[in-house]
Amino acid sequence: MNIENLDIVKELISEKENGQVEFKETTGQLERGMETLCAFLNGKGGTVMFGVTDKGKIIGQDVSDKTKREIAEAINRLEPITAVQISYVPIPDSEKKVIVFHVDESSLDRPFCYKGRAYQRTESVTSIMPQEVYNQLLMQRGGNYGWEAVVNPELLIENLDENAIMGAVRGGIRGGRLPETTISEDIPTILEKMDLLHNGKLNNAAAVLFGHKCYGYPQCLLRMARFKGTTKEEFWDNQRIQGNIFKLLDAAMAFFFKHLSLSGKIEGLHREEELSVPYKALRECCINAYAHRSYHHPGSSVSIAIYDDRIEITNSGTFPPDMSMERLLSLHDSRPHNPIIANVLYKSTILESWGRGIKLMIDECRRVGIPDPEFHADSGFIWVIFRYTRTTVGQDPTVTQQLPNSYPTVSEQVEKIVGIIADRTLSTKEIMDLIGLKDKGNLLELYLYPAIRQELVVPLYPDKPNHPRQKYRLTDKGKGLLQQ
The missing domain is CATH 3.30.950.30 (Schlafen, AAA domain)
Structure with a gap:
């Protein structure tokens, strides 16, 4: 005009x-x-x-x-x-x-x-x-940016998992990213300091991070499948799990340990175990998928597909439009799609560093001699491909397939629970708090049951596994491993 x-x-x-x-x-x-x-x-x-x-x-x-x-x-x-x-x-x-x-x-x-x-x-x-109007406009402009900050008036503090919140706080204190006084603060104060609660109202990021039985968030979903061969024609295992980021991360790592091979080599008196793709690379990839994905589509999810020759991890989202792949593959500044979510994960030490996730994945793959991970983006999706052989390249492997209920080697998880229990007698809740796990199923499947089967840990009431005062201690064999 x-x-x-x-x-x-x-x-x-x-x-x-x-x-x-x-x-x-x-x-x-x-x-x-x-x-x-x-x-x-x-x-x-x-x-x-x-x-x-x-x-x-x-x-x-x-x-x-x-x-x-x-x-x-x-x-x-x-x-x-x-x-x-x-x-x-x-x-x-x-x-x-x-x-x-x-x-x-x-x-x-x-x-x-x-x-x-x-x-x-x-x-x-x-x-x-008003802030809520601003957030709505922001979402309309950027597609997904700002969704995490939108207030959900129907989301209540009782809808959140207090154990997950306090577990994040303890992790932040141990990592030096949160002051020790945080542990003594009440839940609303903690949530306010995490930018999850404003004027008594929770935002979407609170549900993604700590939601417990939040039925209004179908996008908080992890889909996992182990396919037979190298195509999707037939699968051995297919799972769908819904929950907060901490629960989904536990579930993803449990799925990797269940379906990937462990290869080992002897270093002095110790046996070092490696998955077909390094644990740290897979974990970093999953964390980045949860932290940076687009949550605004209710039907979106993170998916993990394991084939005989590769792993594909897919999430909804895009790379920054003005950042080249060359720059992404090197050290770069971090511009997360969900800064509130990413900041909480960083403070709780789940997200280890800013802008270094891709380099960590590449370095881990090169360390064990498998190809660099491949990064792809198209049509609103990002997917990462890890290629591997059935045994880890560059080592003298003795392969143990981690099928359900089969743990013939002392895994990293078993060693961890032995070190946690030590000379104490602990309940499952106490063990979960000390390890930093949020999902009891993962504790039992990956840590406790394997340790019991290998006669390293024993329950106080072996004939009554569901005893209300059930606790666990080390056996003599477990104490021997601890001393070693």
Whole structure:
């Protein structure tokens, strides 16, 4: 819309101040005028005129070089950068002019901010935009960005897993990323400090991180399959698990240990175990999938597919549009799609570092002599392929397939539970807290049952496995392993 003469100005004035027109007497009110212009950008566009009284009388104003500099500086404070049409309409028989700012509708670029703050227009009133409205506009602009910050008024603190929250806190304290005083704070305070609770309301990130039986989040889903051969024609195992990130991470790693081969080599008196693909590489890939995926589609999920020759881990999302693959494969700055979720995972030491996940995966694969992982993105999905042989390349392997209920070697998990119990007698809850596990099923399947089968750990009530005071201690054989 070109406003080149006084007739157009008069036509706009005749509409009076409304949702798309604002009058200001002089650029002494430039700040308020820019806030209104920002509000117009967040709506259907509009016009701000300087040199017109609030009654609609044209009075004009002097326009100096200083005035033009101040206008240019003010417009540069709009974010994101956008086109503003500026007109200086002369008044007949006068040195004064009407200064007109006009912006068209820019719905694809909303929300806009002026000096870091967003505004909205309701009828003829400009006001600060509420956080929830800002988040909604942000999601519309970026597809998924901002979904994690959207408040869910139906989500309650009792819908969250307190054990998962406190487990994250303990991990953060152990890793030096949270102060020790955090452990003594109540749950609402902890959630507020994690940016998960605002004004008594939880956001979507809280459900993704710590949700417990949250039926409104079908996208918090992990799909896992072990296929026979190298195609999807037939599978041996197929699982679907729903829950928070911590539960899904435990489940993913349990699935890898169940279906991948363990190869070992002797280093001195110790036997070192390796999965077909290094544990750290798989874990880092899964963490990145959970932290950076697009959650706004209810039907989306993370999927793990294991074949005879490869593993494919897929999640909904995209790589940053302005970041080349070459840069992604090297050290780079981290710009997570879900900064709230990523920050909590970092503080709890689940996410080890910023911008180094891909390099860690590559380094781990090279360490054991398998091909570098392949990174692909298309149609709103990212998938990583780890290729391997049935035995780990570069070692002298004695392969043990980790089928259900078969643990003939002392795995890393068994060694860990032996070290945790030591000279104590502990319940399953105490063991889970000390290890940092959130899912009891994973504790039993990967840690406790294998240790019992190998006669390293024994229950106090072996004939009553569900005894209410059931606890576990080391056997003499377990104590021998601990000493070794």
